[in-house]
Amino acid sequence: MTTLDGGGHDPQVQAALDEWRRIFLHRDWDALSTILADGVTYHTPADAFPLRGKQTVVASLQQSFDLFETFGYARDFVGEGGHVLEFCGIVGGTAFTGVDIIRLDDAGKVTELFVLIRPMSAMMPRRETDAR
Numbered sequence: 001m002t003t004l005d006g007g008g009h010d011p012q013v014q015a016a017l018d019e020w021r022r023i024f025l026h027r028d029w030d031a032l033s034t035i036l037a038d039g040v041t042y043h044t045p046a047d048a049f050p051l052r053g054k055q056t057v058v059a060s061l062q063q064s065f066d067l068f069e070t071f072g073y074a075r076d077f078v079g080e081g082g083h084v085l086e087f088c089g090i091v092g093g094t095a096f097t098g099v100d101i102i103r104l105d106d107a108g109k110v111t112e113l114f115v116l117i118r119p120m121s122a123m124m125p126r127r128e129t130d131a132r
Contacts, residue, residue, distance in 0.1 A: 013104060016035060016110070017085065021073050025073070033054045035110055037109040037110060043114040044060060045120060046064075067091050082112075084101050094119070096117055096119065098116050101113070101115075
C-alpha cells in the first residue's frame with residue numbers, strides 16, 4: 001500500500017482518486033456521476049442495505065454533505081483489492097473521522113463504495129435532551 005505521496009501505483013488509479021477528492025472537496029455533484037460505474041454499489045453507514053445506481057448514490061452523498069460544516073481528506077492507502085481514503089470533518093459541532101473504501105473497474109470508474117464513520121453519533125440527529 002502507498003500513502004498520499006503518490007508513488008508506487010497506477011497513474012489511472014491516482015487520477016481517479018485525485019478526481020474523487022476534488023469532487024468532494026469542491027462538492028462538485030455534477031461531476032460525481034462521471035466517475036461512477038453505472039451499477040455502482042454504496043454501503044452507507046446510515047442504511048442496512050446498500051444503495052445502487054449513480055443517481056441514488058449521488059443523491060445520498062449530496063444529502064450527507066449538506067450536513068457537514070467542514071470536511072477534508074487526511075491520507076490514502078492504495079492496494080490491489082481497493083483504495084482507502086481517510087477523511088475528517090465536523091457536523092453539528094462534533095468532530096468525526098472515517099474512511100471511504102473504493103473499488104475501481106478497469107476504466108477507473110467507482111464500482112463499490114464503503115463508508116465507515118466514527119463516532120456514528122456525530123451523524124445522528126440530536127434530541128433536545130441530548131444537548132443537556
